[in-house]
Amino acid sequence: MQVGKLTSDQLKSIIFSTLNKKRKEVIVRPNIGEDCAILDFGEYVCVMSTDPITGTSEEIGKLAVHITCNDIAASGVEPLGLMLTIMAPVGTKEEEIKKIMLDASNEAAKLNVDIIGGHTEITSAVNRIVLSSTGVGKEKKDKIMQRKSLKPSDILVLTKGAGIEGTGIICFEKYQELKQLYGKEIVEEGKKLLDSISVVKEGIIAGKVGVSCMHDVTEGGVLGAIWEMCELYKLGCTIYKEKIYIHKSTKLVCDHYKIDPLRLISSGSMIIGVSKDKLDLLKSEFEKENIDYFIIGEFTKEKEIILKEGKQQTIVLQPQSDELYKVL
Numbered sequence: 001m002q003v004g005k006l007t008s009d010q011l012k013s014i015i016f017s018t019l020n021k022k023r024k025e026v027i028v029r030p031n032i033g034e035d036c037a038i039l040d041f042g043e044y045v046c047v048m049s050t051d052p053i054t055g056t057s058e059e060i061g062k063l064a065v066h067i068t069c070n071d072i073a074a075s076g077v078e079p080l081g082l083m084l085t086i087m088a089p090v091g092t093k094e095e096e097i098k099k100i101m102l103d104a105s106n107e108a109a110k111l112n113v114d115i116i117g118g119h120t121e122i123t124s125a126v127n128r129i130v131l132s133s134t135g136v137g138k139e140k141k142d143k144i145m146q147r148k149s150l151k152p153s154d155i156l157v158l159t160k161g162a163g164i165e166g167t168g169i170i171c172f173e174k175y176q177e178l179k180q181l182y183g184k185e186i187v188e189e190g191k192k193l194l195d196s197i198s199v200v201k202e203g204i205i206a207g208k209v210g211v212s213c214m215h216d217v218t219e220g221g222v223l224g225a226i227w228e229m230c231e232l233y234k235l236g237c238t239i240y241k242e243k244i245y246i247h248k249s250t251k252l253v254c255d256h257y258k259i260d261p262l263r264l265i266s267s268g269s270m271i272i273g274v275s276k277d278k279l280d281l282l283k284s285e286f287e288k289e290n291i292d293y294f295i296i297g298e299f300t301k302e303k304e305i306i307l308k309e310g311k312q313q314t315i316v317l318q319p320q321s322d323e324l325y326k327v328l
Contacts, residue, residue: 004321005219008032008231027144033215033232035071038144045141047077050134051218056328058172059194060131061103063165066197067267068135069111070216073200074270075144076207077137082108084118085132092122092129100131111200143207150212150233150273156297157272157282159202161245162222163254166264166324168194170253173328182252190249197268202291206272209282217269223262223307224319225271230305233273239297239316241309259323262307273299 006015016030027045028038039046049071053060064084072079084104088097097120108115116136171178171190178187199216206214213233217225222244230237246254246261254261274282279295286293305316 002321003325007320008228008318031232033228033230035074035214035216038075040141041138043141044138045144047072047075047137047139047144048135050132052130052132054130056169056173057128058169059103060129061100062107062194063197063267064131064133065104065107065111065113067218068133069113070197070199070203070267070270072135072137073203073207074214074216075137075139076203076211076214077139077144078204079111079113079135079137079200081114081116081136083116083134083136085134086118086120087126087130087132088120088122089126089128090122090124096129100129111198150229150235150299151275152235152299152301154212154273154275154299155279155295156226156237156239156299157274157279158222158244158294158296159199159270159272159286160196160268160292161247161250161294162217162266162269163246163250163261163264164193164266164268165197165218166221166261166266166322167247167250167253168192168197169265169324170257170327171249178253178256181256186249186252190247190253193247193249193268199268199270201289202270202272202286202293205285205289205291206270206274206282209274209278209285211278211282212273212275214273215271217266217271219265219322219324220319221261221263221266221323222269222271223316224322225266225269227305227316227319229271229273230299230303233299234303236300236302236304237297237306238300239305239307241307243294243296245292245294254323257327259326261323263319264323
């Protein structure tokens with residue numbers, strides 16, 4: 001099996017196929033393109049998601065908070081609590097664990113999220129620190145149920161750009177190498193992209209606007225996230241490559257390592273499907289909050305996902321191992 005998360009086909013055949021579906025309280029179950037589970041608690045629903053940090057050992061306290069809160073926000077819901085599990089190798093120092101928790105606590109405080117529990121242990125089962133985060137949010141059930149499904153002609157919106165998280169991780173992990181090639185300023189710029197990996201603000205705004213759907217961009221990058229969204233809603237999409245914003249530092253990093261920025265992990269980016277009649281409202285609300293957004297395509301009845309670049313076009317296939325793993 002390849003490095004990284006399982007492919008969609010593997011998830012279906014060896015994970016989803018084994019699951020029981022017995023509880024009526026479970027409103028949203030595991031599926032390709034679903035960021036969260038949603039449980040019925042009467043007037044309210046409980047929204048939950050879980051993620052590990054495995055692609056880097058740098059800034060993992062910060063990353064763990066944001067990747068999980070981003071998933072909750074992709075349901076248009078404000079995250080309220082996190083549980084963290086730290087698995088650390090033999091020889092780990094107390095200061096290393098404390099730094100992770102300080103970083104996580106500081107980031108959680110920025111989002112008004114409590115760390116409500118978890119587990120920490122030293123084990124020979126890992127060769128570097130692995131951090132897993134589970135998030136919880138709540139919302140009125142009628143607000144969750146009123147959200148509309150994606151449909152053909154809905155507009156495809158991307159916030160912030162492509163390859164954000166991957167660029168930051170690579171600039172941390174390959175700092176000396178990249179500094180010699182491009183200078184300190186550009187590498188520091190790349191590292192600072194990790195300061196913009198939260199999509200909680202745009203997720204909550206888009207939820208209030210009443211967009212059709214959202215999906216935060218993690219492993220597989222922008223194209224992977226779009227493929228998963230189309231798979232979930234059984235639609236296709238036309239994407240205009242020139243409309244996808246790529247930061248200068250991302251371009252340099254991807255050119256150097258010969259990787260595709262559109263298939264590079266990008267927490268900090270949100271893919272949004274929005275109906276044409278709500279697009280102006282979404283744009284207005286994003287502009288009020290200084291959230292960068294880009295209209296990069298639209299959804300179609302045809303199930304093919306087409307990436308257009310000038311007169312050329314290619315079909316976007318199921319995401320494989322993230323480009324990050326080619327570098328680290």
